[in-house]
Amino acid sequence: MAHPFQALGIPTDLIKGIEELGIHRPTEIQEKAIPFLTEDGGNLIAQAQTGTGKTAAFGLPLLTKIQPKSKEIQGLVIAPTRELAKQIGKQLFRYTKYSAKVFTEVLCGGDDIDRQAGALQRPTQIVVATPGRLLDLIKRKALTLEHVRYLILDEADEMLSMGFKKELSKILALAHQRKSTWLFSATFPDSVNLLVRDCMADTPRSIKIDRGHVVNRDISHRYAICRKDEKNEFISNFLRRHKDDRGLIFCRTKAGAITLAKQLTNMGHAVDVLQGDLTQKERDKVMRAFKKQRFSVLIATDVAARGIDVEQLAFVIHHQLPDQTEYYTHRSGRTARAGLKGISIALIDPRERKSLARLERELDIAFQEM
Known part of the structure; x- marks a missing residue:
């Protein structure tokens, strides 16, 4: 019987690489995108x-399209954040462990x-980049x-919300010889539809x-x-009971994230904060x-957390529920990776x-009261 990914059009040398990463069966987006991108492109x-x-879903088909003997840049992946760009580059490198060498910068x-x-x-066939750099x-x-x-x-909606429209227009104009464009986005506001x-x-x-299949x-x-005045005490008690676990706490605003970090630090917890005003350094x-x-809990805003890649997080806490259903999926998806279990806790x-x-109706999930 053919391997599930072989049936989608992925060659055996790439399959060997993804098997080592624990990728054995395709997800829904992979099942739908890979055959079209490998065959039609x-x-x-x-x-x-x-x-x-x-x-x-886009990386494996892209690697099948690249001509390794050519020294030219044939594939370009644009991502909104440094963390996401590095994560994509690392995955492309891992996928090609047993295949013809494709160089990615x-x-x-x-x-x-x-x-x-x-x-x-040096010869470079694929570039993964943030727009400005x-x-x-x-x-x-x-x-x-x-x-x-x-x-x-990748994450086109986030790039536009971060103000990269002008940069993306320039990049699209410079890559005018391209055969095709593959756009991935969590949401499709008017700005993304105009970009399309x-x-x-x-x-x-x-x-x-x-939506019911993404959680x-x-x-x-x-x-x-x-x-509102009980949330910090709840979080503090939870962190004490789970002092050996690591997790993320999401706030809607950077001011809220900064304030919560100070308050939890004063209560004796090892936390730090990730928010939009930080320099890259x-x-x-x-x-x-x-x-x-060096600390157990990271407090973040939705935008600041885009692209972070941290494994073995036991829990996610929503200090406030997000406005958009997709953001709940983004947040909760930070836990329970690589076959592990995780908890997503909403304070309401x-x-x-x-x-x-x-959320229960749209995502086909069930919340249990704590």
């Missing part, structure tokens, strides 16, 4: 959230631009996009993953009724310390019960 727009396996702010320019002198290096004539055949925009219209002359294939079934969804310092387990006041019911 035309324009694609896909609605898929974090945690659905979209890196493999990750270009993002916070790293030495001269070193990046020097690295691009890519344009800086193009301005330096360190690379050209004239040979790019496949352009992938601008970057795809031909009618794209459209894929949408049903990891290894996550236990809980809620607690808390007044400060952000990297926080993430290094968290990955090295009685008036928010309707919001819980909406």
Whole structure:
């Protein structure tokens, strides 16, 4: 019997690489996107959230399209944050452990631009980049996009909400020789629909993953009724009972995240905060310390948490519920990775019960009261 990924059009040498990463069966986005991208390779727009396996959904087909003997940049992946760009680059490298060597360079702010320019002198077939740093290096004539055949925009909605519209327009214009554009986005506001219209002359294939299929079934969804002034005490008691576990706490605003971090620190907990006002150097310092387990709990806003890649998180706490259903999926998907179990806890006041019911209905999940 053929391997599930072989049936989708992925060659055995790439399958051997992903098997070592624990990827044995395709997710829904992979089942729908990979056959089209490997066989046709035309324009694609896909609605898929974090945690659905979209890196493999575009990464594996891209690797089948690359000509390893060519020294030119043939594939370009654009991501909104440094963390996500590095995560994608790392995965592409791992996928090709047993296949013909494809060289990928990750270009993002916070790293030495001269070193990046020097690295691009070597044969490079795929570039993964954040928009600003890519344009800086193009301005330096360190690379050209004239040979790019496949352009992938990952988390397009987030790039536009971060103000990268002008940069994306420039990149699309410079990669005018491309054969196709593959756009992945968790949501499709008007700004993304306009981008689709601008970057795809031909009618794209459209894929949408049903919301009820995107939530990891290894996550236990809980809620607690808390007044605003009771939330910190609840969190403090929870952290004391789970002092050996690591997790994330999400706040809606950066001011709220900063305040909560100070309050929990004063209550004796080892926490730090990730929010939009941090410089890249400060952000990297926080993430290094968290990955090295110098503190147990990271407090973050939704935007600041995009692209972070931390394994073995036991829980996610929602200090406030997010406004959008997709954000709940993004948040809760940070736990229960690599076959592990996890808990997602929403702190709500009685008036928010309707919001819980909406999440249950739209995501096909059940909340248990704590």
